[in-house]
Amino acid sequence: MNNAGEVNEGDVILKLENIQMAFGKVQALNGVDLEVRKGEIHSIIGPNGAGKTVMMNCINGLYHPQKGNIYYKGERINRLSPHKRAELGIGRTFQKLELYGGMTVLDNIRMGSHIHLKSGILSGSIYAGKTKKEEIEDREFIEEEIIDLLEIESIRDQVAHMLPYGLQKRVELGRALALRPEVILLDEPMAGLNLEEVEDMARFILDINEEKLWKVTCVLVEHDMGVVMDISHRVVVLDFGNMITDGLPEEVSKNPQVVKAYLGEEDLYITRR
Amino acid sequence: MTRVWMPCGHYHQDYARDQGWWQTPVIKGKMILLLLVVFVGFPLFLDEYWLSVAIMIGYTALGALGVQLLIGYAGLITLGHAAFIAVGAYTSTILILRFPWPEFFVNWGLAYPISIVIAAIVAGLWSVLFGLPSARVKGFYLILTTMAAQFITVDFILTQYVSQIGGRGQAFSLPPGTIKIGPWFIDSDVKVYLLMIILLTLMIMLMANLLRTRVGRAWVAIRDNDIAAETLGINIVWYKLLNFFVAGFIGGIAGAFWIANLAALSPEHFPWFLSLWLVGVILIGGAGIDGAIFGSIFMVVVMELLQIAAIPLSDYWPKLMINFAFIKEMAFGLAICAFLIYEPRGLSYRWWQAKNYFNLWPFSY
Numbered sequence: 108m109n110n111a112g113e114v115n116e117g118d119v120i121l122k123l124e125n126i127q128m129a130f131g132k133v134q135a136l137n138g139v140d141l142e143v144r145k146g147e148i149h150s151i152i153g154p155n156g157a158g159k160t161v162m163m164n165c166i167n168g169l170y171h172p173q174k175g176n177i178y179y180k181g182e183r184i185n186r187l188s189p190h191k192r193a194e195l196g197i198g199r200t201f202q203k204l205e206l207y208g209g210m211t212v213l214d215n216i217r218m219g220s221h222i223h224l225k226s227g228i229l230s231g232s233i234y235a236g237k238t239k240k241e242e243i244e245d246r247e248f249i250e251e252e253i254i255d256l257l258e259i260e261s262i263r264d265q266v267a268h269m270l271p272y273g274l275q276k277r278v279e280l281g282r283a284l285a286l287r288p289e290v291i292l293l294d295e296p297m298a299g300l301n302l303e304e305v306e307d308m309a310r311f312i313l314d315i316n317e318e319k320l321w322k323v324t325c326v327l328v329e330h331d332m333g334v335v336m337d338i339s340h341r342v343v344v345l346d347f348g349n350m351i352t353d354g355l356p357e358e359v360s361k362n363p364q365v366v367k368a369y370l371g372e373e374d375l376y377i378t379r380r
Numbered sequence: 381m382t383r384v385w386m387p388c389g390h391y392h393q394d395y396a397r398d399q400g401w402w403q404t405p406v407i408k409g410k411m412i413l414l415l416l417v418v419f420v421g422f423p424l425f426l427d428e429y430w431l432s433v434a435i436m437i438g439y440t441a442l443g444a445l446g447v448q449l450l451i452g453y454a455g456l457i458t459l460g461h462a463a464f465i466a467v468g469a470y471t472s473t474i475l476i477l478r479f480p481w482p483e484f485f486v487n488w489g490l491a492y493p494i495s496i497v498i499a500a501i502v503a504g505l506w507s508v509l510f511g512l513p514s515a516r517v518k519g520f521y522l523i524l525t526t527m528a529a530q531f532i533t534v535d536f537i538l539t540q541y542v543s544q545i546g547g548r549g550q551a552f553s554l555p556p557g558t559i560k561i562g563p564w565f566i567d568s569d570v571k572v573y574l575l576m577i578i579l580l581t582l583m584i585m586l587m588a589n590l591l592r593t594r595v596g597r598a599w600v601a602i603r604d605n606d607i608a609a610e611t612l613g614i615n616i617v618w619y620k621l622l623n624f625f626v627a628g629f630i631g632g633i634a635g636a637f638w639i640a641n642l643a644a645l646s647p648e649h650f651p652w653f654l655s656l657w658l659v660g661v662i663l664i665g666g667a668g669i670d671g672a673i674f675g676s677i678f679m680v681v682v683m684e685l686l687q688i689a690a691i692p693l694s695d696y697w698p699k700l701m702i703n704f705a706f707i708k709e710m711a712f713g714l715a716i717c718a719f720l721i722y723e724p725r726g727l728s729y730r731w732w733q734a735k736n737y738f739n740l741w742p743f744s745y
Contacts (some may be wrong), residue, residue: 167611193613207604210597218601222613224594228622231596234589239396242593246395286612 120145120180120324121166121197121290127174128161128348135161136172137348143290148316148325150335150356153345154369159328160202162345163292166326167199168192179290194222198288200279202295202328208268212278213246215267216253219285220245252320253281257311273304280311290324291315297331309334336360344369386739401588418577423570431569433684435641438576440676442634443654444661445583446627448672452662453591454623455603456514457523459655460530463510464503464628466650467533468635470542471499473552473645476559478545489560492640496579500632506533507628508621515617518606530652539647551646559640566640579637583630587669590626599623653709660712664719666726674727682715683708 121143128136135158143149151159164170166177168189177184179195187195198219207215224245226238234242254260257277262270267278276296283291293312297305315321329335335342335356342359344351346368352359359365392398402408422434443465450456475495485491510529514522543551559566566572590596598619601609610616639645657679665675687704694700700707723730 169607169611188615189610190613190615193611199611201608205605205608207601207608209604210600214597214600218597218609219612221594221598221601226593226595228590228595228626231590231593232586234593238593239399242399243395246399250395282612 116146117144119143121326122178123162123166123175124178125175126162126165126172126177128158128165128170128172134348136165138175139345139348139350141343141350141353143324143326145289145324146316146322147340148312148327148338150327150329150339150342151345152329152332152335152342152369153351156347157345158348159345160294161348163199163294163326163328166192167197167292193286193288196287196289198283198286198291198323200276200283200291200293200296202298204272204275204279206267206275206279206282208266210267211264212259212267212270212281213249213254213263215278216249216281216285217246219282220249220287223287249281249285253284256284256314257281258307273300276300276304276308277311280308284315284321284323288323290326293325293327293329295328295330297329297334305331305334309338313338332360399592415581419574422577423573428569431573433680435569435573435576437676437680438573438580439634439638439641440658440661440680441673442576442580442583442637443631443658444665444672444676445587445669446630446634447658448662448665448669449587449599449623449627449630451659452667452671453596453603454599454620455518456511456620456623457519458526458627459523459652459659460510460526460528460533461627461631461658462650462652462654463529463533464507464631465635465638465654466538466647467506467628468499468503468632469639469645469650470538470552470635471502471632472496472636473554473639474542474545475499476554477552486560489562489564492559492566493561496633496636499636500629503632503635504625504627504629507624507631511621511624514620514624527652527655530655534647534650534652538650543647551644554639554643554645556643559643572641575640576637579633583633584669584673587626587630591669595619595622657712660716662726663716664726666723666728666730668728670731671726671728674731678727679712679715683711686711 119142121141123139123141126136126139127134139158139162141149141162151162153159161170165172168184168187168191171185179192179197182195184192184195193199207218210218224241226241230238250263254263257280259274259277259281262274262278267275270278276299280293280296296308296312300308312325312327315323316325327335327339337356339356341353342356343353344359344362344365351364351368352362354362386392386403390404392403397403402411422431426434443461446464447458447461450458450461472492472495475498476491479491479495481491485494507529510526510533513525517525556567557565561575564571566575591599598609598614599622601612601614602616602619606616635650638649642649661675661679662672663675664678665671665673686707690700690704690707719726
């Protein structure tokens with residue numbers, strides 16, 4: 108959606124180079140490299156404590172790695188603060204829900220399009236002309252593209268913290284979409300959902316990845332191997348901060364190291380099919 | 381942020397209408413009626429005593445709006461708002477009395493209106509100065525830094541230095557005729573009341589508009605979840621400071637208005653208790669702009685009723701009226717305790733419930 112620095116389909120849009128991140132003596136990430144190409148669904152898997160969320164936080168700017176470089180569209184973004192990275196087009200959802208509990212669903216999602224609106228305190232306090240127009244236009248976009256896509260029309264006037272977990276996850280995805288990101292970091296979007304909701308969520312992820320309007324590159328952290336192996340284009344495996352492998356889903360699921368570290372000897376990972 | 385349920389059978393057909401303040405003709409009619417009552421009815425029919433009560437309500441509400449913006453919408457807990465009201469009042473007074481206004485400005489009665497605006501901006505900037513720690517601290521620690529604002533501003537700067545330039549010991553006094561807006565001298569309760577209601581309405585409009593645009597959503601986002609807000613492109617520090625600015629701005633308006641009522645000014649008008657009082661007002665009032673208004677009405681009217689009740693009793697306890705200030709504080713404490721226990725969501729929630737009951741009638745959902 109953002110036009111700064113054109114990146115074509117298939118080019119590297121996000122690149123991590125030798126990322127080192129330690130919390131005291133704990134080496135959370137130990138020289139991780141990652142290349143995410145535009146248009147991909149790139150999954151990160153690994154056992155608990157492998158450093159998946161830390162990696163998300165590094166890309167996102169919540170953590171600043173001690174060593175290594177992060178490039179977004181060829182530009183080094185190591186020192187940028189999270190809100191600057193959001194402006195560049197990196198969206199984010201969270202593992203533990205981080206919705207704005209007191210706001211309605213609609214306002215939650217509208218808040219996501221913050222960077223696309225322009226009104227300040229002066230124009231905002233008068234609320235006429237341009238401000239009004241951009242608010243209405245933004246709302247129209249959200250109602251017709253995001254709320255319609257995620258099928259949450261019926262709950263849009265409800266307060267977010269009152270909703271069931273599965274719907275909250277959906278709202279969070281909607282909020283990240285309102286940012287109109289080019290890369291979206293999805294931190295366990297399926298955790299805690301039932302089978303039906305997982306299927307819905309997988310469909311939404313495929314939709315935003317493939318639909319012409321969105322074409323969002325997804326970086327997905329997920330434990331549900333069935334989903335990961337089905338929808339990802341590439342899979343990275345982390346274990347205790349070390350990158351084990353990066354490859355196509357079929358290769359990864361057969362890699363003996365991965366099987367040992369994470370998947371287990373048997374085909375346990377196809378739990379939900 | 382909770383929406384009002386529409387009456388049975390009402391639906392909107394475009395987004396613009398759904399964004400509006402007054403969403404149905406009935407609500408519009410009611411609000412216009414309310415405006416007529418407060419703008420025309422009250423000045424015509426209230427006697428001096430109740431007008432002064434209304435003025436007090438308006439002053440409290442102007443102060444409470446700023447506190448509501450900080451605490452209620454951005455989660456920045458403040459216990460020093462009286463400082464910004466004081467800065468507004470002093471800036472306005474000093475501008476009126478000491479600034480070499482050209483003859484033209486004074487004759488046309490522009491000095492006071494201009495001083496209100498400048499006072500509001502100065503109070504806003506002063507508020508930003510003491511909002512700077514909010515970049516680093518939140519919650520309980522922020523309370524302490526805002527209390528510092530109170531003590532540094534009122535007890536130190538204003539008492540020790542600024543009030544000395546007013547002469548007459550500690551107080552400034554504004555001679556009759558200095559407070560003039562256009563052709564009108566603000567010299568009677570009715571005129572003060574009208575000034576109050578105009579300023580209050582403007583501030584409510586300003587705040588209501590801000591809260592339905594991008595800036596307002598950013599503030600609520602910071603209150604609810606600052607990490608998520610940051611990852612969605614909000615510059616947290618900037619928006620917190622903006623919030624302090626607007627809150628201080630409204631506080632400055634309150635202060636600049638207050639000198640029109642008192643025609644005198646001393647640091648004792650802005651004790652730390654006023655800051656606390658304003659927080660109590662929004663605790664009792666509840667969420668939203670209407671919370672600030674309801675809280676102000678409740679607090680001021682209850683205190684006045686207490687005073688009325690105390691007058692006949694003073695025959696039996698002669699010291700009652702002398703000690704009334706303490707009784708007032710006790711009632712304040714009791715009211716807050718009672719509300720926190722029995723209605724923690726405040727008067728505005730009760731109002732919302734009542735309104736929805738009638739909107740949804742005869743169904744309960």
